[in-house]
Amino acid sequence: MDSGGRTETSDEALPRADGSGHHVPEGQAPEEYGDHRGHGDHDEHEHRSRWPLIAAAGAAGLYGGVAISILGNETGLLPPLAGIGLAVAGTIVLLAGIAGWVDQAFLSPARDTQGAFESRESYVSTTLLFLATDVSTFGALFVYYFFVRIGSWPPEELPPLLGSLIVINTTILIASSITFHYAHQALEDDNRRRFIGLLGATLGLGLVFLAGQVYEYYEFVAHEGFSLASGIFGSAFFGLTGLHGLHVTLGVGGIAVLCWRALRGHYGPERDTSVATVSLYWHFVDVVWLFLVVVLYVGASV
Structure with missing residues (x-):
């Protein structure tokens, strides 16, 4: 208390304010809380x-x-x-x-210490457009596979496609989609610890899935003699599963970047644009895998 009877208050005890006067909790960067620096500035950043x-x-x-x-x-x-x-x-x-x-x-955004505004809607919409075009890419290879099925079947002796490995790998990928969903939900609930934990679990599951696919390829090539050169079915099988594996690899890379940024405190309930876009991509990859398992693995075995 000073000589005038007023109570002195330390600046550190007061909530800090961002550029627009919004209070930000101590220890948190303004960008973690959505960077609401005036709606009038949005248009020039969107x-x-x-x-x-x-x-x-x-x-x-x-x-x-x-x-x-x-x-x-x-x-x-x-x-x-x-x-x-x-x-x-x-x-x-x-x-x-x-x-x-x-x-x-x-x-x-990670380099931008001022937390420039990101238009969540624009990034999500362009991601959806990209996924729509990606459907045609997978669709072209599925059409090729269906063309193979029209002819005499099976075109050559097939390896045992259905087994415990494909069941485990499918379960792992489905589990990764679930952990990603709840990680995003935890972020929206402002539960940073749970968000990072579930996001890390998603990354781990994605890596395990890729390892399982590599092991499956090894078993087919080394022990079954089944490879990309094994006739038209071999080209269809490895073309589809390889394309999907490429998508999973890209998704794992995206999740790894999310984990790195999450540990640096770049995300919050109102700052989740990249989390939302990678989540959409990862769920798309999972749905494609389920369709691929039903059509390619199960369909080729019946």
Whole structure:
């Protein structure tokens, strides 16, 4: 208390305020609480990311080039080298799109100590658009598999596809989708410890799933003699499962970035844009896997 009878209060005992005068709890960065620095500033920061569209165009070029190459080798109607060139160009564009997307949606916000506003709706909408185009990529390979099934079946001796490994791997991937859902829910409830724990569990389950798929490939190639060169079914099987494995790998990378940022305290109930987008992607990958198991593993065994 000073000489005038007023009580002295330490600045550290008072809630800190961000740029707009909103109080922020001690020890927390303003960006963790949504960065509400005035609604009038939102328009100049909002944008729609073009990187998912670039990645989708690259994927279309990659798989279109592979299709042209295969068609050229089988029928001679198209030059296979043109397909290879298109596939290479598509791969470069795809990787550039993914790199730009990851930097814009995940790494750039981590570098921005001022917590620039992110338009959650725009990122979610472009992610949904990317996933819609990704459906066509998987759809093309499923059409190829269904074309295989129209002919004489089985086209060659098949390895034992259904076993304990596929059951365990499927259970692991489903469990990872569940842990991711509740991790996001914990973030919305502002339970940071539970959020980080469940997000880490999701990352671990994703890595275990990838290890299981690698082991499955090893068993097929080394012990069953079943590989990508094992006829048209082999190309369909490894094409579909390999494409899905690539998507899981990308998803695991995204979750790893989320874990790194979560440990640095970058997320909060109103700052979850990248968590929402990666969550959508991961749930999509899980749904595709279930469809793949029913059609490819179970369907090929009956």
